[in-house]
Amino acid sequence: MPSEEEIYQEHILDHYEDPFHQGPLAGETHAHEDKNPLCGDVVRIALKVDDASKGGAAKIVDCAFEGDGCVISQASASMLLEELCGKTVDEVEAFSAEDMLKLYGPRLTPNRQKCCLLSWRVIRQAVHSPV
Template sequence: MSPSEHDIYEEHVLDHYEDPYHRGLLEQATHSDEGKNPLCGDVIHIDLKLSEDGKIVEAWFDGEGCVISQASASMLVEQMEGKTLEELKEFSADEMLALFGPKLTPNRQKCCLLSWRILQSAVHSPVNDSGDGDPDDDGPQFGGPSLSEES
């Protein structure tokens, strides 16, 4: 049985889409990543602020795309704040789909899992130390600071 469009737009999904949790850029981000779903063009950017002991102090997202991609990103950053890196790494794709709620077709699951995939890679993508939060800044990139953060 295929999920109906009505089920996908349950109240909690629309709440996260219309009034997202922590949407925008995080100026004090320590880690950041962005990705897109080439099939539909959804784009998600995730900024994280990690503490010295590896906890997610703040998580923010920005992007554009369908209701599913944007609402699931909002749900995910809200769910992950306060979690440890270990808890984040253990948070599975199936758990992400369960967090979203409505049953999705395989193509729509890709929309839902985009933010989960970006979050998993963001913890391995430290922002440079120049303070401007732009990882594409001129100058060489090096992993020095991230080693102590991930130990």
């Protein structure tokens, strides 16, 4: 029987090798890009945000990421978009760094946490960055 660590590692590699929501997003309404200056990882997140003009909360109706970097930064971007696509902007803002680290799974050193949190930082800016 595989250990919990092996299951996490397989899950992470699945997101890295076959990511969700990777590529350009036609018709994006919001986007942001940032990089981790310590290692050079880059993540750009594009969103289609349905404005709140119909009386409801602004909601992410589609999303995609592009980037280059380590397994952690790219897999965590895939995990994050899988988790937050379809959520409201308020739900994105309420999703904390601690939530992101839990979503990723394995414990990381402080430097590797920065790789994991890159996409989290980017999406929090993207929801407020119309194109």
